[in-house]
Amino acid sequence: MSFVTVRNIFQSYGTRPILERVNLDVDEGEFVSIVGASGCGKSTFLRLLLAEERPTRGEIRIDGAAPAREPGRERGVVFQRYSVFPHMTVRGNIVAAESFATPLGRLAYGARRAARDRAQQVLDRIGLGHMADAYPAALSGGMQQRLAIGQALQARPRILLLDEPFGALDPGTRLSMHAFLQELRAETGMTVFMVTHDLEEGFKLGDRVLVFDKPRWDPTDPDIIGATITYDFDARNGGFPYQATQEDPHVPDTP
Amino acid sequence: MRLINRTPGPALRVFLTLLPFALALVVYMIASEARLAANPQDRLLPSPATIGDTAVRLFTTGDRRTGRILLWHDTGASLLRLALGVGIAALAGLLSGLAIGLLPHVRAAFSPFVAVLSMIPPLAVLPILFITFGLGELSKVVLIVVGITPFLIRDMGQRVIDIPREMIVKAQTLGASSLVIALRVALPQIMPRLIQSVRLSLGPAWLFLIAAEAIASDLGLGYRIFLVRRYLAMDVILTYVIWITFLAFVMDWGLRSLSRRLYPWAGGGL
Numbered sequence: 001m002s003f004v005t006v007r008n009i010f011q012s013y014g015t016r017p018i019l020e021r022v023n024l025d026v027d028e029g030e031f032v033s034i035v036g037a038s039g040c041g042k043s044t045f046l047r048l049l050l051a052e053e054r055p056t057r058g059e060i061r062i063d064g065a066a067p068a069r070e071p072g073r074e075r076g077v078v079f080q081r082y083s084v085f086p087h088m089t090v091r092g093n094i095v096a097a098e099s100f101a102t103p104l105g106r107l108a109y110g111a112r113r114a115a116r117d118r119a120q121q122v123l124d125r126i127g128l129g130h131m132a133d134a135y136p137a138a139l140s141g142g143m144q145q146r147l148a149i150g151q152a153l154q155a156r157p158r159i160l161l162l163d164e165p166f167g168a169l170d171p172g173t174r175l176s177m178h179a180f181l182q183e184l185r186a187e188t189g190m191t192v193f194m195v196t197h198d199l200e201e202g203f204k205l206g207d208r209v210l211v212f213d214k215p216r217w218d219p220t221d222p223d224i225i226g227a228t229i230t231y232d233f234d235a236r237n238g239g240f241p242y243q244a245t246q247e248d249p250h251v252p253d254t255p
Numbered sequence: 256m257r258l259i260n261r262t263p264g265p266a267l268r269v270f271l272t273l274l275p276f277a278l279a280l281v282v283y284m285i286a287s288e289a290r291l292a293a294n295p296q297d298r299l300l301p302s303p304a305t306i307g308d309t310a311v312r313l314f315t316t317g318d319r320r321t322g323r324i325l326l327w328h329d330t331g332a333s334l335l336r337l338a339l340g341v342g343i344a345a346l347a348g349l350l351s352g353l354a355i356g357l358l359p360h361v362r363a364a365f366s367p368f369v370a371v372l373s374m375i376p377p378l379a380v381l382p383i384l385f386i387t388f389g390l391g392e393l394s395k396v397v398l399i400v401v402g403i404t405p406f407l408i409r410d411m412g413q414r415v416i417d418i419p420r421e422m423i424v425k426a427q428t429l430g431a432s433s434l435v436i437a438l439r440v441a442l443p444q445i446m447p448r449l450i451q452s453v454r455l456s457l458g459p460a461w462l463f464l465i466a467a468e469a470i471a472s473d474l475g476l477g478y479r480i481f482l483v484r485r486y487l488a489m490d491v492i493l494t495y496v497i498w499i500t501f502l503a504f505v506m507d508w509g510l511r512s513l514s515r516r517l518y519p520w521a522g523g524g525l
Binding site: 050052070071072073075076077079081082083085086087096097099100101102103104105106135136137148151152155157 | 419421422424425426427428429430431432434435438439440443444518519520521
């Protein structure tokens with residue numbers, strides 16, 4: 001049985017179907033990129049994975065567990081914006097990943113010191129150690145997203161959901177964020193779902209690239225048909241599965 | 256160069272800041288001078304020197320009968336009522352706002368109710384307060400509370416709703432319960448806004464305080480003003496008005512400094 005199973009998901013807002021008949025099996029440790037045109041339901045699908053919304057029909061299970069009714073610690077998330085808490089210091093944001101699960105959201109003195117030390121280690125690893133006492137407003141967009149990813153991972157989620165995490169970053173920062181994410185992933189072996197607008201990014205980072213689109217087009221009422229997964233590419237090996245041969249083809253693996 | 260792109264230098268800025276104050280003072284002095292020239296007994300626009308003498312007398316000389324310096328007693332009584340009223344209103348606004356903003360059930364139950372409640376003119380219910388709570392301290396405090404709480408509840412509630420959905424979801428993925436989200440995400444983020452709203456409420460709070468004191472009291476700044484009105488003691492009234500303005504300004508400035516010190520992440524504003 002696969003790690004994440006999506007079975008026959010339908011989602012409608014009012015009478016308007018957004019998603020229909022979505023089925024998916026994802027193994028533990030896979031990186032799934034989700035692409036598609038605007039309004040094709042890929043963000044809706046991510047909200048369903050996050051359990052922020054519940055599907056009209058169908059169910060999503062992680063590791064065979066009962067379908068979640070609300071977001072919880074087993075799902076980590078990074079949004080394009082507003083992913084860190086502006087009223088906490090950079091270190092406080094990482095500590096929050098541990099303290100928020102306590103009844104009052106605060107750690108006792110000893111535990112707090114230990115958590116602060118751990119947070120400092122995390123910050124040093126993600127290159128924000130020198131900004132530990134600053135507020136997120138003082139960070140650049142790339143640094144804020146790095147902090148958000150570090151914060152999400154500090155809660156040790158089963159799956160990590162990224163909603164266009166690099167959409168607001170400039171191309172250079174985006175490249176360094178790709179390297180950062182690949183590095184973290186090699187370290188943790190995390191199962192990741194990433195919604196992106198950028199096809200190249202999707203193929204570069206993902207093991208699979210899912211394309212969301214409407215399977216049919218009704219000329220009289222285009223909104224009557226919801227979107228589903230229309231393509232499921234194997235994106236390993238740079239997205240060229242059919243060129244992988246037994247012999248050495250004398251071309252580099254990644255273009 | 257367009258007017259919108261011209262900015263005053265430091266010296267000119269200070270001059271422009273002081274200009275309206277100086278102008279108001281000069282206009283008053285001219286008017287006062289003119290009236291006093293026509294009638295030296297005129298009481299309507301006392302000269303600044305008279306006001307100064309009166310102010311010194313009010314701040315330093317005790318009452319002939321009791322020996323108490325009434326201005327300080329008036330100030331103490333009024334500030335206590337104001338602090339109690341504003342404090343209770345702020346606390347009520349904060350807690351209700353959090354509940355209305357975070358909990359859909361509470362929002363469905365009370366949001367329209369508070370919206371209607373806030374339309375009641377507080378001064379119109381003043382007689383009811385006097386009848387219900389008597390003429391003592393309580394009714395004055397209650398008038399301030401009734402006057403500004405609905406605004407604070409609505410503002411705080413809206414502010415909580417305005418917290419980006421992403422942040423609330425993020426907190427949930429870190430395992431936060433409703434209580435933790437209220438305490439550690441929503442509360443700290445609306446505190447600067449609460450201070451700002453209280454600053455905006457201080458004007459109405461003073462209005463309600465002075466109205467209540469004017470109608471039924473035996474001590475307080477508003478009471479004194481409306482008492483000496485009978486003797487047309489403009490010098491006393493003006494001293495009190497300037498004193499009240501000063502107190503209100505200090506409170507406003509104090510709250511702003513407090514907000515900046517406690518919540519440096521919130522940035523400036525206003």
